[in-house]
Amino acid sequence: MPVTSKFVALKNYIPTGLPKETDFEIKTKEISLDAKNNILVLNLWISVDPYMRARMTERKNYKPPFNIGEEMEGYALGIVKESKDKNFKEGDIVFSNFGMRDYFVCNSNDLKKIEPMNIPIQTYLGPLGMTGHTAYIGLFKHGELKPGQTILVSSAGGSVGSTVCQIAKNMGCKVIASTGSDEKVKWLKNDLKIDHAFNYKKIENLVLHLKEVCPEGFDLYFDNVGGDFLESAIFQMKNFGRIVICGRISQMNATNPGSGLKNMAHVLVKRLTIKGFIIFDHENDREQFETDMTKWLLEDKIKFKETVYEGIENTPKSFIDLLEGKNIGKMLVKI
Ligand SMILES: NC(=O)c1ccc[n+]([C@@H]2O[C@H](COP(=O)([O-])OP(=O)(O)OC[C@H]3O[C@@H](n4cnc5c(N)ncnc54)[C@H](OP(=O)(O)O)[C@@H]3O)[C@@H](O)[C@H]2O)c1
Structure with a gap:
């Protein structure tokens, strides 16, 4: 019928x-x-x-x-x-x-x-779907996340970002999270126990802010937004740090392409690795992710x-x- x-x-x-x-x-x-x-x-x-x-x-x-x-x-x-x-x-x-x-x-x-x-x-x-898979592959395969590292996450109140933050916390990392509303900041701090979260819309000088909240610098930046935020993060990366380019949402609706990164000298001098990835290339690489994520969800170690x-x-x-x-x-x- x-x-x-x-x-x-x-x-x-x-x-x-x-x-x-x-x-x-x-x-x-x-x-x-x-x-x-x-x-x-x-x-x-x-x-x-x-x-x-x-x-x-x-x-x-x-x-x-x-x-x-x-x-x-x-x-x-x-x-x-x-x-x-x-x-x-x-x-x-x-x-x-x-x-x-x-x-x-x-x-x-x-x-x-x-x-x-x-x-x-x-x-x-969510966490057991494409966005959780993206967080997992981005962190482990491309970011080579190690216990105890310090990591910066943008769009941290969203689906990929909040999963990234929680996986990194479960690994014993220090996590600095950027997001676009006070409500999301509160959720990240109070419920997800993220070390530091801030509302990027209220920050006048992001370069100085990142320096202030994380003077030791970042081992890993999980980039969901691109643009000026990426440029600011590069200034505060540690030597041999890694930047995982997951998304570029700050530029998705842009009406002009903007200028390019002006601080590539930092990439050179600090010997940074910048790595983009697309999750659709990892469809056949889900087994370990599904095992780990299912366990974390059942143990309430990842909140959704x-x-x-x-x-x-x-x-x-x-x-x-x-x-x-x-x-x-x-x-x-x-x-
Ligand atoms: N590489 C891959 O294979 C892959 C796979 C999945 C997702 N992604 C990317 O991962 C990122 C997050 O995806 P998601 O599904 O988890 O989405 P999401 O983070 O849940 O939602 C998108 C968020 O982007 C933020 N945003 C919007 N405009 C912005 C701007 N101009 N500057 C900074 N932040 C802005 C908003 O949060 P705020 O309140 O923080 O502004 C919004 O809630 C996206 O860039 C997406 O394209 C990549």
């Missing part, structure tokens, strides 16, 4: 600037099972992620632009409603890349079954905070609000 699927589509590409709700539309279409797509799923949770901004431009990137007028993609967790595949049955909870919509049809190659554990299922879009918007119609707003910093922890849409 056909089902009506409601989905979010991009109306036009957004080359620069903050997206507006009018850049998106909510559309519907009739879908039904066929010989190729023999499983019907209803999404329960949709992941809202900054990388989607790059797919809203026509610029070459590591993922192609979204198709105008068609379903946007993204990670999601759903429940199987009907299945003609012997490996999936009604009621199974499944992970897919068919986000930004409610109902969809697909086949077993497109789905990963989630075995229920004693944690909320949406954790599979989420900001939830309800209904597919609110998905465009959730994305814009994510870019504006209105989330604490992981931004999710609940269907």
Whole structure:
């Protein structure tokens, strides 16, 4: 029997600037099972992620632009409603890349079954999902994190950043966290027990501030924002320090490209390593991450905070609000 699927589509590409709700539309279409797509799923949770901004431009990137007028993609967790595949049955909870919509049809190659554990299922879009994996791979594989190091984390009140902070604390590191609101500072300090957290929007001179709060300097900077913050952090790196370039959200909506780093001399003299990475290159490198993260979650060593918007119609707003910093922890849409 056909089902009506409601989905979010991009109306036009957004080359620069903050997206507006009018850049998106909510559309519907009739879908039904066929010989190729023999499983019907209803999404329960949709992941809202900054990388989607790059797919809203026509610029070459590591993922192609979204198709105008068609379903946007993204990670999601759903429940199987009907299945003609012997490996999936009604009621199974499944992970897919068919986000930004409610109902969809697909086949077993497109789905990963989630075995229920004693944690909320949406954790599979947060610490046990792509953002937790990003924190883990960024810290251990690219940052070569060692116990007792001093680390700086930007966008620390967000999904990746808050996980980075907690993993580093669990490793016995000293963590300095930057975030964009007093509420997030409070959460980082009081609930996550981060050594020092500050609201970067209230800091007049970031170079001096970093020097003041961490005179010994940083072994590792986990960079989620790029731009001027990165330049300021470089000044306070220790010799042989490492900078992991995870994101550049401060520049994602920029209307001009800004100037380049003016302190590359520090990179040379301090013999720094600056390393970018994309988590999609590490899809087959999840085993140790899943083992460690599951253990930490069950032992309450990683706390998960989420900001939830309800209904597919609110998905465009959730994305814009994510870019504006209105989330604490992981931004999710609940269907
Ligand atoms: N390399 C990879 O494979 C990979 C994978 C996943 C995510 N990422 C990147 O990791 C970063 C964090 O992702 P996430 O999913 O955890 O998002 P998030 O941190 O939960 O949310 C985005 C946050 O960015 C901050 N922000 C927005 N504009 C900013 C600006 N101009 N300057 C500084 N901060 C700004 C806001 O927090 P404030 O209140 O702090 O401003 C906002 O809450 C993003 O840059 C993302 O692109 C990279």
